[in-house]
Amino acid sequence: MAPFELHAGDLVVRAFRASDAGELVRARDDAEISRWSNSSPVPYTLADAREFIDLATAGLADGRAYGGAVTAAATGALVGSVVLHSVDPEAHTAEIGYWSAPWARGHRVTERAGRALLEWGFHRLGLARVDWRAAVGNHASRLTGLRLGFTVAGVVPAHRRPRDGARVDEWFGWLLPGQLTPPGWEVPDWVRRTAYAFGRPPPTLPAGPVTLRPPAERDVPGLAGTMADPDSIRWFGGSSRPARLAEYVRTDVPALWARGEEAVFAVADRDDACAGTIDVRVRCADPAVGEIGCVVAPDARGRGYATEALRAVSAWSFAALGLRRLEWRAELGNPGSRRVAEKAGFTIEGVAQAGLGRDDGRHDCWVAALLPVATTGKRGAA
Template sequence: MPSPYLLEHARYFVTQQSAAAWREGTGAPFAVIDPDTGDLLASCGLVTIDRVLDSAEVGYWTAPWARRRGVATRAIRAVSRWAFESLGLRRVVWQARVGNHASRLVALRAGFRVEGYLRMADDGGDGWVGALLPGDPMAPVLDESVVRRARLFNGPQPVLAAKGGLRLRPLEPRDLDALVDACRDPESVRWTTVPDPYERANAEDFALRIAPLKWVRGAGVVYAIADTDGAWVGSIDLNISAEDPFVGEVGYLAAPWARGRGYTPAALAALCDWGFKSLDLARIVWRAHVGNVASRRVAEKVGFAFEGTQRAALAQRGERRDAWVGGLVP
């Protein structure tokens, strides 16, 4: 969609593009209208139709004044049902840019099975892709946590307060120098999976691409631990398990100059509390290489119960390492 979207764009879509799609059989756009007032609420339709595969892609948008009313969900169900029954299609595909959790939630509510990622050739970004087949239930019962998470990850990453005046905030460019110094520390290299040697490019990739993308995808969160002056003194992350969405796993790295001050236990306690309350997690896992006593002490201070040793559980620069494992429950 053009940005900014102008009147001429709307006029072209309505008077030329939509009419041509219907005439040529390449698409089927619909207006979604309030039955009582006649006001436009949304647009929903098939943006492409592939008669070779008997497949189509659905697209939709909702006017700001009609959002959070179930308009898009009902519209996509109606269009999909019509596509199967009237056009004889075998599949309806949904796509959205990774991070568009509102669109993803609509698709899930309409019965689409979100099946993976699709590289977007036009701008290099990734997209989510899902499909609906004839006979799939179009009104599945979603766990309330799915709805809450979609709304959470659709917004900005929150800043969390931790004991001692610490803040957990997103990583920023100003953190890069400190991050490089911390990741070059021999103890960091020994006990974590940071690249060795650790270059500034590694820090830039982690802080400016990997960390924000984790939030955008809804896969977890990465935080900078900031002291009372706002300076970076460590990093901490919480990853949602792909196998069990009610299980998370934490990891953390303390700056050498900030160790022994209680910063990491305070940050870990704040992050776990947020994970239980905001993500509805039922269990949070901690793992560390066997022998990493400092990491184990941090976890146990927060209440993690030591559960044992996993053989060859962690990869570190091409080798498998045994891991200690612990768990925390609400």
């Protein structure tokens, strides 16, 4: 059988060779690959590289896998890997896996090589579907999948990682014949920016008299006091139990960030005490739109904290996430919240009947919106 080799412009996809072992160690013994890989040993040694190359060679020989190393056509240097594995010739299905070497990131190497391999798989192998998986939080892999045309369908919870037996949540998706995107195709700006933003640690944002930062467990007593306030209960509902709030801060907030669904910030005063929270949730059905919620502690109200926090989160949402519209909602009869929204530049658009769902049923609410032009002075500049 002739050695596997595909050309993709300035890249070559070929079988791994014994001579690749040293470069393979240099590439795979990397913090990002170690963080997201299901099976890559940590640390990655020369023995691991040689074993991997032997397994990859055997997979090619028996038709279970196709692809391998991605190299620069001009120099032969290793820049990544892309493989169609778990090939089922009867079902005509396979799964794609890829990674970029640290020195090649930012050049869309796996996307370009992956497109060539996928096109080959659909035409030469007659594949009817190619599956894709990535650990939740691996936004770089997800963005590559979206650029190739994969439909990211949902999350498989608590998948067992072969490397160490740990349980991790995984995104999953698929690609069908005819869905592969053409070279140079790009996702919408807000999808790309959201991937970049949520692929990094949460930021800390200055907001006038307050600072917006990731919530910490030391904030739980302050949050409990805020949520137990009668006005907070009336307008926002939610649990004020410290145990539930601790779980929210420790588990829910990082998970929402990892999934790219919501950014939650503690509103911290000059002494770094928690004076409330503010969050922006990316709308699942329309990822160009974000929904903002805010609650401030009773003893911090009337100081402009909520207005400044809302302005700062809005500016960050447009600049970092590329959102094209932000929405704010408040139950009718909550004039304080409405004043905050209007001071921050939101325009009241009307009343949504039964627009808010609470434990005690649905309530009518005001709806307000802010567009990038309102914060930048130039439409589309966000």
